[in-house]
Amino acid sequence: MASELLERSRLGSSGRASSFRLGITGPPGVGKSTLTEALGMHILTESSREDGEFMPINLAVLAIDPSSTTGGSILGDKTRMAGLSCHPRAFVRPSPSSGSLGGMQAYTHDAQLLCEFAGFELTIIETVGVGQSETELAECCDLFLLILAPGGGDELQGSKKGIVEAADLLVVNKADGETEDLARKTASEYKKALNLVRRPGNSRHNDVLTVSAKTGKGVDVLWREIQKYYKAAQSCGLDEKRKIQRHYWMWKYLKQTMMDALKNDPNLKDHSQSVIRKLNLGEISPRAAAQEIWMSSQAGRCTYTKA
Ligand SMILES: Nc1nc2c(ncn2[C@@H]2O[C@H](COP(=O)(O)OP(=O)(O)OP(=O)(O)O)[C@@H](O)[C@H]2O)c(=O)[nH]1
Numbered sequence: 001m002a003s004e005l006l007e008r009s010r011l012g013s014s015g016r017a018s019s020f021r022l023g024i025t026g027p028p029g030v031g032k033s034t035l036t037e038a039l040g041m042h043i044l045t046e047s048s049r050e051d052g053e054f055m056p057i058n059l060a061v062l063a064i065d066p067s068s069t070t071g072g073s074i075l076g077d078k079t080r081m082a083g084l085s086c087h088p089r090a091f092v093r094p095s096p097s098s099g100s101l102g103g104m105q106a107y108t109h110d111a112q113l114l115c116e117f118a119g120f121e122l123t124i125i126e127t128v129g130v131g132q133s134e135t136e137l138a139e140c141c142d143l144f145l146l147i148l149a150p151g152g153g154d155e156l157q158g159s160k161k162g163i164v165e166a167a168d169l170l171v172v173n174k175a176d177g178e179t180e181d182l183a184r185k186t187a188s189e190y191k192k193a194l195n196l197v198r199r200p201g202n203s204r205h206n207d208v209l210t211v212s213a214k215t216g217k218g219v220d221v222l223w224r225e226i227q228k229y230y231k232a233a234q235s236c237g238l239d240e241k242r243k244i245q246r247h248y249w250m251w252k253y254l255k256q257t258m259m260d261a262l263k264n265d266p267n268l269k270d271h272s273q274s275v276i277r278k279l280n281l282g283e284i285s286p287r288a289a290a291q292e293i294w295m296s297s298q299a300g301r302c303t304y305t306k307a
């Protein structure tokens with residue numbers, strides 16, 4: 001039923017310009033929700049609209065909290081996004097990412113499409129950058145922001161390298177009070193390091209911005225950068241990027257569908273269990289076990305077809 005609803009929504013919304021998809025990730029507590037609130041409120045209250053400039057009239061926020069499996073995040077994020085939560089032109093949907101590896105909820109992509117079909121001109125997805133979530137988030141977004149805390153710019157060569165390479169724009173948050181100077185120093189360290197980790201010809205932004213989600217300082221500059229990116233992407237590359245993303249999701253859904261079909265196939269149940277027993281006893285490798293289950297599913301399929 002959910003698939004059908006999505007399909008009908010897609011058909012029903014044909015002709016409508018699709019929304020711009022912004023992804024926000026970063027380590028826990030770096031200020032992603034606070035920044036989403038500040039940026040969202042800035043966008044919705046910004047009245048000046050120059051010709052041809054991207055100025056969404058409404059926006060949807062999907063906040064995914066990998067630490068919560070109970071829905072407790074709903075209150076947390078609604079508190080962080082107090083203005084957006086009750087703004088008539090915003091929709092905030094916090095959701096725990098229970099069950100999905102690395103923070104990206106299995107159906108976030110569907111939820112994002114639904115927001116788009118509902119007419120939201122900008123969708124923002126916030127997720128903690130752990131495990132696979134950042135690569136997954138990149139597959140959902142037109143522009144992928146990485147939020148960083150003051151300090152730690154020298155770690156760039158190590159664990160953070162992959163995510164920094166994947167991000168379109170880096171932002172150091174908490175550039176206020178005692179951490180303002182440190183934030184600026186961190187931004188310039190990242191800027192220097194970006195030139196080292198990014199291959200020449202990489203189209204991504206090599207500037208690193210500093211903002212304070214708390215005071216709002218720098219949020220206008222960040223928004224102007226996003227607008228610039230939007231404009232550039234419209235004229236080159238966005239369609240291609242989205243096409244590749246659609247392929248990614250198709251294969252992901254196919255994998256899920258096949259896994260479910262194999263696990264739930266009553267004709268395979270006995271055989272799978274005997275393979276698992278052999279696996280438990282160490283008589284077979286995981287790879288050989290997977291192949292055995294797959295081969296028997298194919299053998300079964302041939303039998304049905306012949307019948
Ligand atoms: N000084 C300062 N504190 C900030 C700023 N932005 C966020 N904070 C504080 O940092 C803490 C975490 O903020 P959140 O917005 O919840 O951070 P988050 O990255 O969304 O956190 P998770 O979703 O739990 O990973 C809160 O106490 C915020 O008040 C900022 O710009 N400056």
Ligand SMILES: [Mg+2]
Binds near residue numbers: 032034063077
């Ligand atoms: Mg948050």
